[in-house]
Amino acid sequence: MGKKRLIDLMADLKEGEVYALVEELINSGTDPLKILDDARSAMEIVGKRFETEEYFIPDLVLAGEILKVISDRVKPFLKTEDDLQKKGKVLIGTVAGDIHDIGKDIVTFMLDVGGFEVLDLGINVPVPVFVEKIKEFQPRVVGLSGFLTLAFDSMKKTVEAIEEAGLRDQIKIMIGGGQMDDEVRKYARADAYGKDAAAAVNLCKQWIGGQAS
Amino acid sequence: MKTPEELYQQREKRVQDAIALRVPDRVPILVLFAFFPAKYCGMTIQELMYDPEKIFQAEWKTMIDFEPDMDNNPFGIRLLGPLLETLDFKPLKWPGHGVAANHTYQYIEGEYMKAEEYDHFLLDPTDFMIRRFWPRIMGGLSGLQQLPPLHNIISYYLGMPMGFRGFTQPEVKEALETLVKAGEKSLEIAAYSMRFSKEAREAGFPMQYGALCQAPFDTLTDFFRGMKGAMLDLYRRPEKVIQACEKLLPFMIEMALNGTRASGNPRVFIPIHWGLDNFMSREQFNRFFWPTLRDLMVTLIHEGLNPCPLWEGNCTTRLETIKDIPAGKACYAFEATDMVKAKEILGGTVCIRGNVPLSIIATGTPDQVRACCKKLIDTVAQGGGYIMDTSTGLDDAKPENVKALIDFTREYGVY
Numbered sequence: 283m284g285k286k287r288l289i290d291l292m293a294d295l296k297e298g299e300v301y302a303l304v305e306e307l308i309n310s311g312t313d314p315l316k317i318l319d320d321a322r323s324a325m326e327i328v329g330k331r332f333e334t335e336e337y338f339i340p341d342l343v344l345a346g347e348i349l350k351v352i353s354d355r356v357k358p359f360l361k362t363e364d365d366l367q368k369k370g371k372v373l374i375g376t377v378a379g380d381i382h383d384i385g386k387d388i389v390t391f392m393l394d395v396g397g398f399e400v401l402d403l404g405i406n407v408p409v410p411v412f413v414e415k416i417k418e419f420q421p422r423v424v425g426l427s428g429f430l431t432l433a434f435d436s437m438k439k440t441v442e443a444i445e446e447a448g449l450r451d452q453i454k455i456m457i458g459g460g461q462m463d464d465e466v467r468k469y470a471r472a473d474a475y476g477k478d479a480a481a482a483v484n485l486c487k488q489w490i491g492g493q494a495s
Numbered sequence: 496m497k498t499p500e501e502l503y504q505q506r507e508k509r510v511q512d513a514i515a516l517r518v519p520d521r522v523p524i525l526v527l528f529a530f531f532p533a534k535y536c537g538m539t540i541q542e543l544m545y546d547p548e549k550i551f552q553a554e555w556k557t558m559i560d561f562e563p564d565m566d567n568n569p570f571g572i573r574l575l576g577p578l579l580e581t582l583d584f585k586p587l588k589w590p591g592h593g594v595a596a597n598h599t600y601q602y603i604e605g606e607y608m609k610a611e612e613y614d615h616f617l618l619d620p621t622d623f624m625i626r627r628f629w630p631r632i633m634g635g636l637s638g639l640q641q642l643p644p645l646h647n648i649i650s651y652y653l654g655m656p657m658g659f660r661g662f663t664q665p666e667v668k669e670a671l672e673t674l675v676k677a678g679e680k681s682l683e684i685a686a687y688s689m690r691f692s693k694e695a696r697e698a699g700f701p702m703q704y705g706a707l708c709q710a711p712f713d714t715l716t717d718f719f720r721g722m723k724g725a726m727l728d729l730y731r732r733p734e735k736v737i738q739a740c741e742k743l744l745p746f747m748i749e750m751a752l753n754g755t756r757a758s759g760n761p762r763v764f765i766p767i768h769w770g771l772d773n774f775m776s777r778e779q780f781n782r783f784f785w786p787t788l789r790d791l792m793v794t795l796i797h798e799g800l801n802p803c804p805l806w807e808g809n810c811t812t813r814l815e816t817i818k819d820i821p822a823g824k825a826c827y828a829f830e831a832t833d834m835v836k837a838k839e840i841l842g843g844t845v846c847i848r849g850n851v852p853l854s855i856i857a858t859g860t861p862d863q864v865r866a867c868c869k870k871l872i873d874t875v876a877q878g879g880g881y882i883m884d885t886s887t888g889l890d891d892a893k894p895e896n897v898k899a900l901i902d903f904t905r906e907y908g909v910y
Binding site: 295297336337338339340341343344347379380381382383384430431432434435461462463465466469478 | 598
């Protein structure tokens, strides 16, 4: 009871009704883990709708808010932090000199919801920090984000430093954001350019495993 | 050899012909040099943002060397350093204040108006701005939050007798002093701006734009609500969003009209930020973004002006919608929109502009640039109604690529 209803309501972004139903489910003793699972299933539908251009940024932002509210509401009832099997590690950051974060945050969110373990280094990430964190975190994919043309050279330098550190063969590098395109991908010698968050998720699925949709 | 005045007239006519959908003598060439002049003239961006003489020289040399059909007055939007410092302006990082000397200034997103403040904004936007918004985004004006609502000071017994007490507070006095200092900086910017336009005219270069304003939805999102706030508002308080856009609309019209009156130049620059394909659905665009932008553009057109939006990102799915304005009056610059489709749909209605990717201008070769320009001229410039330009403003461009774009179009773009 209520299971399908929660998934549907959340996937359709009926915010008020979702919260009311979650209260109802908690009060009737539903396993909080199940509520979270349903929320995740709903997020998968949201992700698919984003990919097929039925949903856009406002819808994604609202879905993220709903997920956050449900998680915060349900967490106190969880005995242990559930250890969901993550698909693989992705390191992400906005390159040196650029302080834009909106696109990067959306990609991070979509990857997280898509089941990847994401380490977000934030904005204006110096080249050596990328190298150091790759060594530490051992990601399979590195995502370089940038909005301005000044990011072209920062991306190039970051990839070069990764090459010099001997780490290039163990990772795939994707770029995205503002002025980026396939020309910049070539210039920076990255493996792929993704035009939006759905493209980034698909690249990670291709590279790390799982089925790209 | 043409005189500067003849060149001025020829260039002005070339662009006006393109906007009016007449066939000009050749494809007009306009470029937003942005911070490119710094790199080109061996100066840092920091120097350009602080030193009016340097920004003047750098923009001037770039204009003379590359010779586009029109230039862009750099003062209103680039000589910001001293003013930003005076005001302790917070939503921007600029060279020496959060970014390196050679990096462009960058805006910091924020919810500078809270969701629960919509009603205050709608009641009296100016009061909200002076007493809540300005103190929040400008440290130098934080004292203004201590003022009472000024709209309550009405006449000799209504609000006046005790109404001015707030102005004696030390923090308010400090803020008022800051305003006077900011006023001095504004005067300096205005003086240089007028000098630049005047001297450019004497040298034969019209200015691209005589005023600037924004789509009301962009103003609301960029400066007041921030991305996250505005996107959630579309669901949580859609009516307030529409009301706020309607409230901002006359301000945007006024800003454009005042600017064009002062400059005597009919072209109004309107950078478009949040209406793009990937940012909102077509329904959301049609409901929240387009109505007030259309009202803005149509009003300007009725005033005899030329609205010139720069549609950033990809707006291909918007083309059918944005076609709905009076023909031959506006110019739409496109960053990543499909230009062939744009020509197909907008061809008889709006002049289109731009689209040479900055990635090629910054990292490619002159041959690549020429190939790109050739393709644009061969396809979308046919029959007029097209202006050559890069996808958006130049910062990190290779000079030889900028030269290739301009020189090639000058020769190959003759009708």
